[in-house]
Amino acid sequence: MDVINLLPSPPHFFRIFFRLALSLFTSTLHANYRRVLPGRRSYLDFDINTETGFFPHHPLPRLPETFGIWERALAEANRNLSLGANNCEEATRRAGETWRSNIRTWPILDTEVLEVDSRLLQRAHLVLAWLVNFYVHSQPPENDGPMLIPQSLTVPLTIVSRSLQIAPVLTFADTVLWNWVPRHADEPLSPENIQFENLFSGTEDERNFYIASAKAELRGVEMLRIIDDYNNLPNLTDLTSISKVSKSLARLTVIIEDINEIIQSVRPNVDPHVFYGDIRPWFEGSGAKGPDGPKWVYEGVEDSDKLDLSGPSAGQSSVMHALDIFLDIDHKLRQKRLPAPSESNKRADHGFMERMRRYMPGKHREYLNYLAGTPRSVRELAQRIPTLREPYDAAVLALKKLRDEHMKIACLYVVTMSRSTSTRGGCPVSAMMERLETSRKGPVRGTGGNELALLLKAGRDATRRAVLKDN
Template sequence: MDHIHPDNIPLNHFLALPRPDHGLAAAGTPDTSTLAAHDFDVDTRTGFMPPRPLSRLPQEWASWETALDEARSSRLQLADKPDLSPEDAERSERWRDRVRQLPILSTDHLKRSEVLLRRAHHVLSWIMHFYVHSLPISVSEICIPPPVTVPLLQVSAQLQLPPVLTYSDDVINNWEYITPPTSEFPPRPPALDNLRCQTLFTETRDEEEFYLASARIELRGVEALTLMRAMMDEAFLGDATALRRITTYLHTLAGVIRELTSILADVRKGCDPDVFYNEIRPWFRGADSSDGKRKWVFQGIELDPTLREPTELSGPSAGQSSLIHALDVFLGVDQYSHSNFMSNKPVPMARAQTAPAVLPAPGTSGPATATFSSAPGSSSVPFLTRMQSYMPRHHRAFLRHLSSNPRPIRTLVETSGEKNLLEAYNVAVSALKVFRDEHVKIVALYILVPSKKAREAAGKSKEDSAAKGTGGTDAFQFVKGVRDQTAGALLKSGE
């Protein structure tokens, strides 16, 4: 497939512009620019997905692409695979040795392009996960070699992302057309059945369908973003006509969310739960969600004095979807769904714009040290708020802008006294709650049930092995709690 080379991007396109520090220059000040696509990298056709992700880095970084190609073509196996053969183990070690022998490539020329940086993060984080999860389980400490550590941490610092596989790496920037359009920038959104993945761990249809379910949700959600913008425009007018239009838009938004629910449910058609749990999911676990207690040690970090030890290494999670966060923030549901529900008393948390003040800069934390513990510490930052640090920085700026809206829809509904508007709002919130009902079912089917089977096969009790999500949480309790608190956002007549 052909791909966009950075030199071929039109001069007036967002990605050809200098990379601004959206909303971060003034400490504590949210970005209050317009909701134009070029401000937040939200495409009118593909939403939070790029119109066409880069599929290959230029020749200067070909050795990274080659290493990833070899990992895939070698069909590397998980180190804890029950029937791992000596031949599989030897093949994995030969590949890891080639990775250790790679040169430490400069990232200086990557910094001129957001597109190149995203592809580099994709390639290097996939290489790291292939490396980490193919290491023999007898190895007590996971040492990531300098040829991966140095450029991955440098690229991650530029993108303000953690140096680990994220939702952006396995969904947002991991797709391509089956039948490519005739132009570099197609005029219409891609058809949901015209997608395939660029990179896979297992080369199975199950893995591809798992990622594509999320990709299809992102693309179908473009209409939701359009409706949000229309409602925000009407809210600034605030007259009787505007309220009637917002009422109609909310019903339409509910219909879009119902379609997202159907797409989510359809993951069952292409991805087998046992295959997912045992063969796919272990590959993209981060340090926080790995079952073992082994440290992840980033070797070579001392070669660049600007680098810091990573503290965010949770791995990809559906909680990193900017689209779902945008729905929460726009409807005012985030005050409920993003609360730290795992404590005894759920407490509504600050809105999304407060996240930068609470969270460390992604991928950095304190002075560099030789080693660090990858075990997640206790934190008062709610999981969904923390997951925003795994999103592309422009999308975080979008959420901050959305949450700083001076006329929030929920407040407008509460103060309008319009019964039809309140009912329409509740219809939209209820649709989001049903979406999360489906997510609860998916987590039960794909994580809870297979983990129970695994415990019983190993003769372990329930307490021996919690069913963790890839973000490091107790997966079922997490999605169930978010679902329950979404329902708590419904408004009662007269509120």
């Protein structure tokens, strides 16, 4: 019904004014619905929320009671299990052994009933993947051969992972995107209103590590909007559009600077010793010690050696990948750009970022593929339109700076700590032996056993190479 037609005929000026006010009101009402050009796909297709981005809008539901043994074992692990390498107490060792042997006696539960709801599948993935890492890393480190993981965990984990199209192992989604409840149940998710449920070490440092990752992810929501708005511009030739793109690039630069600051916030909030000694070991996946290190075997799963079983990494954050795609960062060295790649750049693991996408929920990976497939490269546009070069370069340089600063963090928290002979907590002698062994075995390794320093430098240099001024 047209409200205007119900009113007595007012002067023309008022009619226009009233219509304008009404349309402003309705457009505000619909502000939450993203405008999508015909033929383009919406956020909903990719399980992305307009307010929380790659986070689900609400926390995941608990699994039904049929799966109560999983939920209870996870709650118990959170309370009682400690890292096998640090665990000298006979009583805690025995508690760990009992917990693990119980899991070995479990039946393989049928997960078909969960297929009706992707949030339940996600919860099952989270619970099982956390159980796997608790199972592996609560064991004393004597075992040097392949790590056998019982089929009561591996079979359902592999099945739900296939449905979600995500690696059957602990991922960034399990530790950050899905691992939260709000502090205040009646308020929406925000950096202030989030708390993390599962923790391996139980330390504030671990909590703060997840909070930093979550803040970066939430800061990225505005970035997703910018990318979406860019891709929905009706054309890229008129002055209004060019000016809009210029403003969006300036805004993007601010967001990247904010994410950089968020990453730096780990310095006062996460102790490097606690991170390296008490948190990071829990994250290790199969092959973490390099190509010759022990591998995980998923009992009851065919071709388990072909599964993606590296650990979680912020390299699996879809926000950062979206940024790389939008700015056209060439991690795989496919383009001829300047400055030419160094020898160490050439030796680095160029497939890392692409591999990390297999550890994202399938729909988020699909979104990235969709973005990569859009024919509108902002870099090419900036190459053509001189006024866009500077704002584009500024965004790229902000990202390069982020990677520079992030490298310093990785160096402090991982490389320096791996070379440090200082010991803290746990069993002093075994901790020292472990560190000595790491340095004897050669380079410090990141997720999946890649050479860390080479990898991060190559990412930083690939970013630098997108700058238009030098190309």
